[in-house]
Amino acid sequence: MNEIKVNLEFCKNFINEDEYESIFNKVKSALVLLESKQGKGNDFLGWMDLPVNLKKEFLEDIAETAEKIRNQSEVLVVIGIGGSYLGSKAVIDALKGYFNTQGMEILFMGNSISSTYISEMTEYLKDKDFSVNVISKSGTTTEPAIAFRVITKLLDEKYGEKSSERIYVTTDATSGALRKIAIEKNYKSFVISDDIGGRYSVLTAVGLLPIAAAGYDIFKLVEGAKNAYHHCNDNCIAYVSARNILYSKGKKIEIMANYEPKLHFFTEWWKQLFGESEGKELKGIFPAGVDLTADLHSMGQYIQEGERILFETVLNVLTPNADVLIPSLPDDVDGLRYIEGKSVNYVNQKALEGTIQAHTDGSVPNIVIEIPVIDEFNLGYLIYFFEKSCGISGHVLGVNPFNQPGVEMYKKNMFKLLGKPGF
Ligand code: PA5
Numbered sequence: 001m002n003e004i005k006v007n008l009e010f011c012k013n014f015i016n017e018d019e020y021e022s023i024f025n026k027v028k029s030a031l032v033l034l035e036s037k038q039g040k041g042n043d044f045l046g047w048m049d050l051p052v053n054l055k056k057e058f059l060e061d062i063a064e065t066a067e068k069i070r071n072q073s074e075v076l077v078v079i080g081i082g083g084s085y086l087g088s089k090a091v092i093d094a095l096k097g098y099f100n101t102q103g104m105e106i107l108f109m110g111n112s113i114s115s116t117y118i119s120e121m122t123e124y125l126k127d128k129d130f131s132v133n134v135i136s137k138s139g140t141t142t143e144p145a146i147a148f149r150v151i152t153k154l155l156d157e158k159y160g161e162k163s164s165e166r167i168y169v170t171t172d173a174t175s176g177a178l179r180k181i182a183i184e185k186n187y188k189s190f191v192i193s194d195d196i197g198g199r200y201s202v203l204t205a206v207g208l209l210p211i212a213a214a215g216y217d218i219f220k221l222v223e224g225a226k227n228a229y230h231h232c233n234d235n236c237i238a239y240v241s242a243r244n245i246l247y248s249k250g251k252k253i254e255i256m257a258n259y260e261p262k263l264h265f266f267t268e269w270w271k272q273l274f275g276e277s278e279g280k281e282l283k284g285i286f287p288a289g290v291d292l293t294a295d296l297h298s299m300g301q302y303i304q305e306g307e308r309i310l311f312e313t314v315l316n317v318l319t320p321n322a323d324v325l326i327p328s329l330p331d332d333v334d335g336l337r338y339i340e341g342k343s344v345n346y347v348n349q350k351a352l353e354g355t356i357q358a359h360t361d362g363s364v365p366n367i368v369i370e371i372p373v374i375d376e377f378n379l380g381y382l383i384y385f386f387e388k389s390c391g392i393s394g395h396v397l398g399v400n401p402f403n404q405p406g407v408e409m410y411k412k413n414m415f416k417l418l419g420k421p422g423f
Pocket of ligand 1: 141
């Protein structure tokens with residue numbers, strides 16, 4: 001199998017044919033509504049045709065800028081929060097070797113207000129050659145703005161007048177403080193178009209520049225997204241139908257489970273995508289995540305025997321990037337003879353199969369997403385597949401999947417407490 005596939009085999013005891021038939025039509029209507037661009041939030045659909053609209057010249061500009069960054073620095077600091085960092089972090093973590101320190105180091109900043117993190121980052125950067133990609137669509141978000149101030153000071157101290165050659169800005173075309181700064185200081189900049197929200201922006205300069213700087217093939221990533229653009233509707237319908245039937249039956253929490261820790265941040269990206277898109281008007285499935293098998297030794301107990309409000313979406317990577325044989329021993333002191341000579345991935349697959357069986361036996365339905373291998377092409381496909389599924393699912397739920405009004409509440413309180421003028 002070399003195509004990504006949504007497998008509903010392990011949901012079938014929880015969803016009968018009539019239920020599937022009736023939601024199927026609703027999901028198809030939501031898909032038509034999304035594609036007709038007449039639904040709620042239709043001013044934020046720029047991501048939909050992006051895979052086929054991205055110009056070769058734009059991708060080449062990104063690739064050349066990335067090359068320039070790699071030539072001038074050993075570290076790229078990516079400043080951004082939410083949709084302005086989770087996508088690139090997800091792709092880079094999924095592609096990079098666990099212990100591979102070759103190539104450009106990509107560090108993320110501005111995704112918290114931890115003084116310890118900022119302080120340790122500046123200390124770490126003192127002896128490094130580094131560049132900065134500051135990303136904020138609004139150009140006014142507090143967390144990245146603080147980080148950018150601190151980093152600009154460090155850059156100025158280190159590189160003087162030449163510091164501006166190491167700053168790359170990704171922001172709105174005209175509004176926001178960051179655009180103003182980019183114009184004033186003549187920083188190299190990229191535009192996030194008005195009709196693309198943060199969490200749907202991985203395939204814009206927001207995600208592509210850090211991914212390219214890390215050394216990965218953005219052309220293949222876009223190819224994968226293009227493949228999804230043309231062919232993912234059946235997978236979207238299957239996924240959206242299953243999760244919405246399960247939701248209507250009281251399964252209010254969806255846990256994304258991976259058996260490859262490299263995918264941890266892919267889950268984080270997915271959590272933001274679905275959490276911010278669907279969690280409104282007192283509705284929405286709560287997206288959570290586990291890294292298995294590690295979390296079978298912590299969250300596994302709850303999943304098996306806690307409240308029956310869960311279902312899982314399992315990312316099953318069929319071919320690992322590398323494999324290892326379990327060595328033979330002359331005696332069987334550790335009791336592992338029964339798997340001697342087997343590959344570690346074979347054991348991981350049996351863990352996955354055994355866990356799916358145990359969890360479904362314990363009334364936790366499993367949607368399985370089969371992924372041939374982790375590479376740029378398949379990640380591109382997955383990104384677009386989940387974005388489209390999220391748009392469709394939001395319409396099934398009846399919410400606007402492209403806004404996030406609730407995010408403003410904490411900001412108002414924080415600004416008031418900080419004495420920001422106007423609050
Ligand atoms: O999805 C979204 O729109 C948000 O999560 C934003 O990405 C996040 O709040 C960061 O906003 P900005 O890019 O404007 O700094």
